[in-house]
Amino acid sequence: MTSHLLYMTLFAFLVSLVFAVLLKDEPRQQLRFGVLTFAGFMLGALALGWLMYPFPL
Amino acid sequence: MRAEATTRAPSTSVVLVGLAAWLVPGGGHLWMGRRFKGLVFLGALVLMFALGLSLQGRLFPFEFAQPLVGLAAFANLAAGLPYFVAWAAGLGDGQVIAATYEYGNAFLIAAGLLNTLVVLDACDIAAGRK
Numbered sequence: 331m332t333s334h335l336l337y338m339t340l341f342a343f344l345v346s347l348v349f350a351v352l353l354k355d356e357p358r359q360q361l362r363f364g365v366l367t368f369a370g371f372m373l374g375a376l377a378l379g380w381l382m383y384p385f386p387l
Numbered sequence: 388m389r390a391e392a393t394t395r396a397p398s399t400s401v402v403l404v405g406l407a408a409w410l411v412p413g414g415g416h417l418w419m420g421r422r423f424k425g426l427v428f429l430g431a432l433v434l435m436f437a438l439g440l441s442l443q444g445r446l447f448p449f450e451f452a453q454p455l456v457g458l459a460a461f462a463n464l465a466a467g468l469p470y471f472v473a474w475a476a477g478l479g480d481g482q483v484i485a486a487t488y489e490y491g492n493a494f495l496i497a498a499g500l501l502n503t504l505v506v507l508d509a510c511d512i513a514a515g516r517k
Contacts, residue, residue: 332486337487341497345497348428348505352428
């Protein structure tokens with residue numbers, strides 16, 4: 331199975347998890363930072379994807 | 388006083404913790420009793436490395452004629468023990484024609500680079516800076 335969205339989501343989740351646990355010490359802060367980072371990855375990638383749509387290489 | 392502090396060699400325990408943290412992702416944190424962080428790093432980084440291999444990613448050779456390949460090799464090596472296990476098992480040939488090849492490389496390289504940050508964090512904790 332080749333799902334670009336699935337691999338991107340997995341990557342974003344794992345990187346966000348490591349960053350959140352590495353950079354924050356309190357569980358609530360870790361959760362907040364992790365969710366924000368994950369959302370940033372996903373929304374950023376989707377926004378870039380849409381921006382590139384009208385300009386194919 | 389300041390000059391003495393900045394030129395002082397790292398203590399043995401910091402070096403040992405750094406080595407443990409590099410070899411086993413999260414191992415430095417586990418050693419220092421930070422069990423939750425250590426287990427999360429161990430699980431997430433080993434999973435990322437394994438996913439990279441299963442997605443046909445490549446363990447890059449140390450070829451410095453192509454600088455990016457050489458840098459990617461260092462990033463792979465930074466993953467620690469999983470790198471040596473995969474290398475000994477003959478994994479990580481990389482299938483360039485596979486649709487998931489670049490995803491595999493992204494997972495493998497990111498696992499190594501994230502482990503580098505984890506090693507530095509473990510060294511900071513061992514040195515009493517955190």
